[in-house]
Amino acid sequence: MTVPAPRVPGLVELLDRVERAVAASLTPATSAHGVSRDGWRVLLMLARGGGRSMGEIASHTALPAPTATRVVDRLVADGHAYRQNDPVDRRRVLVHLAAGGREVVERVCGSIERRVGTALGAVRTPERVQLARLLEDLANPDPE
Template sequence: MTTVPAPRVPGLVELLDRLERAVAAALIPVTSAEGVSRDGWRVLLMLARTGGCSMGEIASHTTLPAPTATRVVDRLVASDLAYRRNDPVDRRRVLVHLARDGRALVERVCGRVERRVGAALGSAHTPERAQLAKLLQLLADRRTEEPVGI
């Protein structure tokens, strides 16, 4: 009986996978305690960063199918974390905005997760930590420029 060697997992791919799991481990308990799903959290972050967004923009940014994005926004609206308003420029278009309670939730979750990650990395702002932040930002920016993948 011959054994097939396990495929080599490139270091960066494995690291990105481990990083995604670490982020989920830090984020999911905090957002779940606030009653927000992972998809709901992505929408809230987008709204906190950009202001009013159309459903198409939300679906595109979160890579959710349009019906799923609508259900996520419906839940956020029902929980008073977001609200819908007609676009003042184009009254046919509806925009989703972050509500006051949604902004407070984003600030709470970000604060808790940043403290947790800060404790894991140490509180010192080192050149290495600044470089890591720069590289992660570059990777995130590239991800949004190339929707098919990295």
């Protein structure tokens, strides 16, 4: 007896393909700078500014706290981030983006944006803005 294949909605398959394409672009770009994908996620978070606690980093990256600590340890050892006591609560340590981390973020983002720009070359600016908004909505769904 043959079991029919499950129906795979077109959008789900497309999102899976896009995720793989992003990984295929990001992994070599971040690896060239000695940064893992988890490290990359931390660098992007730190690039938004301000210091972040280890709890915030673990929550944002969906990493277990010990793994987040190892990732940050590596970023600090490589000069991409640094730790500093919170000026408001001296018991708390915040992680900040170092100059080396900022350089990695700028180079990787520039490289990926050029690639995406080439792929979207025929797409006009209003459609690019609309696409960015749709992707933002998809990445940050409202809780129901």
